Amino acid sequence: MRDEPGTRPVSLTCRSSSRHRDPRRERAPSTTGAPHDRRHPATASSRxxxxxxxxxxxxxxxxxxxxxxxxxxxxxxxxxxxxxxxGNGAARAVGAIRNVIGQQDRGQGISVEVGEKQVAADIVVVAEYPVALQDLADRIRESVTDAISQVVGMDVTEVNVTVSDVHIPSDDKDDDDSKSRVQ
Structure with a gap:
């Protein structure tokens, strides 16, 4: 597929293939045998x-x-x-159920790969209409990179942003103008 004038190229990554793994993004080995703080005991299974x-x-x-x-x-x-x-539709449906029971999943729509010193993140968002989507993705990328660098203290190798849907505010309003078909 050729790039059309005025468009940005899109890169797609297949996560199911192990032969294309980037060794820089490999997870660090587990440290379940590490000593733990006695003030906050944890079971071996939870670690x-x-x-x-x-x-x-x-x-x-x-x-x-x-x-x-x-x-x-x-x-x-x-x-x-x-x-x-x-998140995508399924993640948002589960998130709505969590909100009803009083639990919010702040990691909904986020997938990270954490190495020893580096992080890569994939983020799925629903954008407000009529926001410029490329600019929104750039602002998300910058915000997430800054937050991970400052709060977690690790280098961010990439932040991939997927816009899965566009929210149109008028879809939330009830149509009061329409007449009921049954009386």
Whole structure:
């Protein structure tokens, strides 16, 4: 497919193929055998279930769970003007159920790959109409990169933004002008 004048090329990544893996984006090995803080005991199974990445420091090892990085990215993406919601249709449906029961998933629509010192993020958003989508994606990318760098303290190799839908505010309003067919 040729690029049309005035359009931007789009790159697609297949995540199911293991032969195209980038070794720089590999997950760090688990540190489930690492000693834990006695003030906050954790079971071996809960430590093993958590995906995380260690970082060396002078006095020991810092571990930041993938879910934490997802939440940081999600909060940063939601703060960008023009973002209506995060996630595709199924993720938003599950998120609506979570909101009803009082639990919010701040990592909804966010997928991260965390290495020892680097992070790559994939973000799925619903944009407000009539926001310029390319500009919105650029602002999301900048906001997420800044937040991960500042809060998590890791380098961001890439932030891929997918606009899965456009929210039209008039779709939320009830049509009072239409007459009921039944009386």
């Amino acid at each position: 093993a279930a958590a995906k995380h990445t260690p970082a060396d420091s002078a006095a020991g090892k810092n571990t930041i769970a993938d879910g934490v990085v997802e939440k940081v990215a999600g909060i940063a993406a939601r703060q960008v003007p023009g973002v209506h919601d995060l």
